[in-house]
Amino acid sequence: MSELNTSGSGNKSRGEETRQKLLLVGARLFAINGFKGVSMRNLAKEANINIATVGYHFGGKLGLYEAVLQDVIDHKHEFFPSKENLDEHIGRFDSGEISKGDLVRWYFGVLINAIIGDPETEWASLIISRELAVPSELYPQLDRDLLTPSFESLALLLETVMEPDASREERIIMVIALMGMALKFAHSKTVLSRVGWEEYTPENIAKATDILCRRIIGFIGCEES
Incomplete structure (x- = not known):
């Protein structure tokens, strides 16, 4: 039981780390290039992840941009x-x-x-x-x-x-x-x-x-x- 909890906790931690990394990379790329000037491929390459991960965490580029804007607001x-x-x-x-x-x-x-x-x-x-x-x-x-x-x-x-x-x-x-x-x-x-x-x-x-x-x-x- 404890091993399963530890593994789940580790996966959750890595997932949050990836999410925060995407927010930081997305903020930088959107700031420099604008929303239309950033592609999913750019995001994945700069964050050193696969394209599907962007969709998993944010549903796509627009979802990531919305999360970046919300982070700015917060x-x-x-x-x-x-x-x-x-x-x-x-x-x-x-x-x-x-x-x-x-x-x-x-x-x-x-x-x-x-x-x-x-x-x-x-x-x-x-x-x-x-x-x-x-x-x-x-x-x-x-x-x-x-x-x-x-x-x-x-x-x-x-x-x-x-x-x-x-x-x-x-x-x-x-x-x-x-x-x-x-x-x-x-x-x-x-x-x-x-x-x-x-x-x-x-x-x-x-x-x-x-x-x-x-x-x-x-x-x-x-x-x-």
């Missing part, structure tokens, strides 16, 4: 600050503990560091960028569960720090511009080659974060007096 607060965390920082601003500039630096510091400081969230950011540019049939799920909450969170930040007479229309346009600006850093090859860096070192990440936060503060008009 980990959204690793790169987009949560509503609860934002409310906490807005409370600190309201009490005079931090300034408008501090609030902006915190928010975009979290976002930018996640996008360019972690390879796994870099793939997620690229997938989000691709979905925004060329929506797939699964875009509504991503929009409902990740983009809309993140959009509303950033809109609340801007409502807090921008001048009181700024219109809702203006804030929405600013949200779209700022989200696109931050996500662009996920295209590391383009950014690095133009800036003249070889890689995103901790020093370069800190420099990029500082420059972008300072310019965003000026862009949205909340410089400290």
Whole structure:
């Protein structure tokens, strides 16, 4: 009895390991090539498994892509600050503990560091960028569960720090511009080659974060007096 249980446990563990490997490989390939640019053969070759295994775990390429998107959604607060965390920082601003500039630096510091400081969230950011540019049939799920909450969170930040007479229309346009600006850093090859860096070192990440936060503060008009 114990031997059978041990064997079953081992098979289950190997199956979960294969599933996680496919998620990681799929995220990378979908981020680089887009959904249509990835074949079952590509997935199987990169994951070093047979094609049937993709179907066994996910039902096919679309099932794997849906699982990858769900994984991005499940980990959204690793790169987009949560509503609860934002409310906490807005409370600190309201009490005079931090300034408008501090609030902006915190928010975009979290976002930018996640996008360019972690390879796994870099793939997620690229997938989000691709979905925004060329929506797939699964875009509504991503929009409902990740983009809309993140959009509303950033809109609340801007409502807090921008001048009181700024219109809702203006804030929405600013949200779209700022989200696109931050996500662009996920295209590391383009950014690095133009800036003249070889890689995103901790020093370069800190420099990029500082420059972008300072310019965003000026862009949205909340410089400290």
